[in-house]
Amino acid sequence: MNTLLTSAVALLIATTTAQAGGHGCAAGKTLTDGTLTIATGNPAYYPWVMNDAPESKEGFEAAVAYAVANEMGFDDDAVTWVRTSFDEAIQPGAKNFDVNMQQYSITPEREMMVDFSLPYYTSAMAVLTTGKVISAGAEPTLESLRGLLWGAAATTTAVPMLAEIAPNRDPMLYNDNTDVTAAIAANQIDAALFDLPTALFLSAVMVEDGALLGQFPADRSEAPDQFGMLMEEGNPLRDCVNAAITSLTDSGALAEIEATWLQSATGVPVIE
Amino acid sequence: MTRRAAHQAQARRKALRIGAGSTIAVFAAVVVFVPMAPGWPAVQRSFFNAEVLQRTFPGLLDAFVLDVMIFAWSAPAIAILGLLVAIARDLRSPAFFPIRLLATVYTDVFRGLPVILVIYLIGFGIPGLGLPRPWNSPYIWGSLALVLVYSAYVAEVIRSGIDSIHRSQRAAALSLGLGHGDTMRFVILPQALRNVLPANMNLVVALQKDVALLSFVGPVEIFRQAGVYKSLYANFTPYVGAALIFLIITIPATRYADYLLQKQRQRQG
Numbered sequence: 001m002n003t004l005l006t007s008a009v010a011l012l013i014a015t016t017t018a019q020a021g022g023h024g025c026a027a028g029k030t031l032t033d034g035t036l037t038i039a040t041g042n043p044a045y046y047p048w049v050m051n052d053a054p055e056s057k058e059g060f061e062a063a064v065a066y067a068v069a070n071e072m073g074f075d076d077d078a079v080t081w082v083r084t085s086f087d088e089a090i091q092p093g094a095k096n097f098d099v100n101m102q103q104y105s106i107t108p109e110r111e112m113m114v115d116f117s118l119p120y121y122t123s124a125m126a127v128l129t130t131g132k133v134i135s136a137g138a139e140p141t142l143e144s145l146r147g148l149l150w151g152a153a154a155t156t157t158a159v160p161m162l163a164e165i166a167p168n169r170d171p172m173l174y175n176d177n178t179d180v181t182a183a184i185a186a187n188q189i190d191a192a193l194f195d196l197p198t199a200l201f202l203s204a205v206m207v208e209d210g211a212l213l214g215q216f217p218a219d220r221s222e223a224p225d226q227f228g229m230l231m232e233e234g235n236p237l238r239d240c241v242n243a244a245i246t247s248l249t250d251s252g253a254l255a256e257i258e259a260t261w262l263q264s265a266t267g268v269p270v271i272e
Numbered sequence: 273m274t275r276r277a278a279h280q281a282q283a284r285r286k287a288l289r290i291g292a293g294s295t296i297a298v299f300a301a302v303v304v305f306v307p308m309a310p311g312w313p314a315v316q317r318s319f320f321n322a323e324v325l326q327r328t329f330p331g332l333l334d335a336f337v338l339d340v341m342i343f344a345w346s347a348p349a350i351a352i353l354g355l356l357v358a359i360a361r362d363l364r365s366p367a368f369f370p371i372r373l374l375a376t377v378y379t380d381v382f383r384g385l386p387v388i389l390v391i392y393l394i395g396f397g398i399p400g401l402g403l404p405r406p407w408n409s410p411y412i413w414g415s416l417a418l419v420l421v422y423s424a425y426v427a428e429v430i431r432s433g434i435d436s437i438h439r440s441q442r443a444a445a446l447s448l449g450l451g452h453g454d455t456m457r458f459v460i461l462p463q464a465l466r467n468v469l470p471a472n473m474n475l476v477v478a479l480q481k482d483v484a485l486l487s488f489v490g491p492v493e494i495f496r497q498a499g500v501y502k503s504l505y506a507n508f509t510p511y512v513g514a515a516l517i518f519l520i521i522t523i524p525a526t527r528y529a530d531y532l533l534q535k536q537r538q539r540q541g
Contacts, residue, residue, distance in 0.1 A: 090506040092314035110506040113318065154496055155503040172410065172490030173500065179396075183490055186399035188408055 025240035026072050030098050036074045038065050039097035042083035045177065046205075047197050047261055048103060054081045060197070060261035061101045064120050067253055068229075071244035086155050089230055090114055098237055100230040103195065105157040116228035117241045120254060123225045124218040125161055126199035126268060129191040130184060131209045138190070140214030140269045151180050151189035157225055158193035161216070181206045195225060197262045214271040317507075324509040328501040332513050335497035342415060342483040342493070347476065349419045354426025359456065361431055375427070382424035388485050391417040395489030410490040418486065422479055429471045433464035470536055473529035480522050494518075 031037050040061065043052045050058035057066050057076070069079045082097050089100045090113060099117070106116045127145065129138060138144055142165065150171035152158040162171050172189055174180045180192045184207055194202065196215055203210030218224060231238055248254045273281075306312060360368075360375035382390065394417040399408030406412075437460050445455040487496035494514045501510035 086503065087508075090318070090502075091508070092318040093311050107504070109504055113506040151490065154499050157504075159500050160504060170492060173487070173492050173496050174490060175488060179488070182396045182400070183410075186396055186408060187402075187405065188399055188410055188490060 024073065025243065026074070026237060029235075029237045029240065031096070032080070035078045035080050036069045036072065037080045037082060037096070037098045038069070039082045039084045039089065039100040039102070040065075041102040042085065044083075044102065045198065046201050047263070058261075060121070060257060061103070063257045063261060064248075064254065065101055067248055067257060068120075068241060068244045071247055072240050095232045098231070098235075099241060103198075103227050104230045106226050106228040107157065113233065115231040115233050115235055115238050117231065117238060118245045118249075119226035119228050120245055120248075121227040121258065121262075122218045123195040123197070123227060124215045125158065125193055125225060126196040126215040127191050127213040127271070128184070128194055128199045128203055128207065129211055129213045130207065131211050133190045134211055134213060138213055140271045142271065145191070145213075145271070148190040149188075151183050151192040153177055153180055153192075153194075156194075158195075161225075162193055177202060177206075184210075196268070200263055212268045214269045217270050319508045319512055321507055321509040324501075324505050324507045325513050328498075328505075328510045329513050331501065332494055332497055332510060332517060335492060335494040336514075336517050338491060338493040339480075339483045342411075342418075342486055342491075343480055346415050346418050346422070346483065347479060349415075350422045350426055350479070353419060353423035355430060357423060357427035358430035358434060361427065362434055362456070364452065379424045379427050382421050383428065385421070387418070387421050387482055388488060390421050391485050391488055393417070394420070395486075410486070414486040414489045414491065418479070418482065422475065422482075425475055426472060429468050429475065430464065432471075433468035434460055436467050437463050467536070470529055470533035473525070473532055477522055477525045477529060480525065481518060 026036070027033075038054070040049055040054050044054060044059075044061075046059065048059050048061040050056065050062070054062040054065065057063055066076060066079060070076070084097065084100060086102075089095075089097075089102075089104075090110075103123075104110075104116065105123075106119060110116070127140070129148075133148070138148060145165055146167050148167060149169055150162055150165075150167050152162055152171060152173055153176055154173040159171075159173065172183060174183060177194070177198065180189075180194075181202055183189045184192060191213060196218075199212055203212050229241060231241070245254070307316075309315075357375045357378060360371050361379070363372050391414055395410050395414040398413050399410070441459055441463075442455055445459040446452075450458065484493055484495035487493050487499075492500075494517060498510040498514040502508055
């Protein structure tokens with residue numbers, strides 16, 4: 001009897017281990033067998049990750065991460081989080097993550113060095129400014145935008161987009177969102193370009209008298225800003241991640257997560 | 273040829289052989305063994321990517337003009353302020369005690385702070401007080417931060433030069449009827465500045481690189497431009513390009529500093 005029980009328990013353990021480690025597609029393709037290691041920023045920003053705590057599953061990217069992991073067959077417990085900077089994510093050599101999620105825009109140039117999953121979010125770009133600048137006569141037209149003094153975070157795809165706007169004066173570039181808001185507060189720049197959810201957050205919480213002047217629509221024809229999960233080039237896991245994202249998109253689960261965590265921005269005027 | 277000369281010639285040849293041999297060995301190790309490392313192709317693609325370098329180099333050169341400009345207006349200001357502070361610290365009259373105290377506190381504080389911290393504090397902090405444009409420009413306040421930090425270093429170097437002039441010279445000048453100001457101007461400073469020229473050249477070289485720190489408060493100079501390219505191409509090669517451009521400027525300056533140092537050593541025998 002005792003032996004029977006022991007072997008039954010052993011069998012049970014063996015089965016669960018097999019289950020945890022062997023979900024079809026992803027089996028043997030992750031850094032640690034049976035767990036999916038996901039990287040986020042340090043710190044991770046609202047509304048992508050709430051309170052800098054991705055384990056809480058709160059925030060858009062945290063929620064998407066767990067949805068994708070579940071779809072790939074990983075339990076919530078089988079998800080491990082690590083933190084990386086942008087540079088750590090693209091450096092050559094062994095990576096400490098399976099996938100990296102921190103609003104990476106997919107571009108053909110980056111695609112040559114690293115791999116991206118299918119997009120999990122398509123972002124509009126928005127113009128963050130202050131009420132003072134708007135009352136001084138700034139309007140959501142290209143003409144008016146060119147006259148402003150611009151800023152942006154240097155590692156974002158806002159920089160090439162600013163080049164397209166072609167402002168009259170050279171834009172200022174900063175290390176991160178916090179520095180950009182500091183420059184707005186110091187009146188050193190009039191406006192800054194961010195993805196829409198970040199701009200909404202910054203204007204509501206970080207910038208005194210913050211306002212959104214307008215948005216460039218997400219589905220603009222040339223070079224829409226699409227966020228993908230970043231992976232080491234040639235990572236065999238990519239097909240599994242893509243399959244999970246496709247099925248989440250088709251089932252509408254992704255749209256649901258978006259509706260939960262990202263504010264709708266219907267009130268922001270569109271810049272033609 | 274005497275036996276001694278023959279021996280010396282042989283010793284020289286031997287030294288040359290060993291020097292050439294070890295140089296070749298080191299280069300061979302770098303050129304042959306580094307590419308044999310398993311990660312080399314990936315490192316080469318990320319850091320030494322010819323295509324990326326070709327596409328970004330012109331933009332980097334353009335951005336470097338801004339570094340040169342920041343250097344051009346900061347360096348004279350640093351020289352002047354550094355000299356004034358050094359003189360202030362050397363004022364002997366008791367009436368000047370507050371000035372001496374101020375100069376001492378100033379050098380202690382700014383030599384003790386990381387440059388980048390001062391640039392952040394002054395570059396964002398002072399304009400945040402509500403200055404109107406263009407007086408809140410990051411160019412002005414970022415440069416001022418650089419000037420403040422570097423002047424503190426330069427002041428200390430000049431002060432050490434002033435201290436290196438023997439006291440008897442001061443006494444001699446005073447006995448000739450020169451006042452304190454004239455003694456400083458015609459006797460002490462000309463010698464002191466000459467003595468510390470090599471040390472100040474080192475600071476010049478350091479300043480050439482530190483102008484890049486201004487990018488933290490907004491200006492898009494070469495380091496920031498390289499960072500932008502890095503982010504666009506997910507590739508570190510633009511940093512290597514920026515490093516090359518910096519070296520083209522800094523290596524001659526470093527050599528010149530060494531040359532000055534050597535000349536000074538010869539002069540002092």
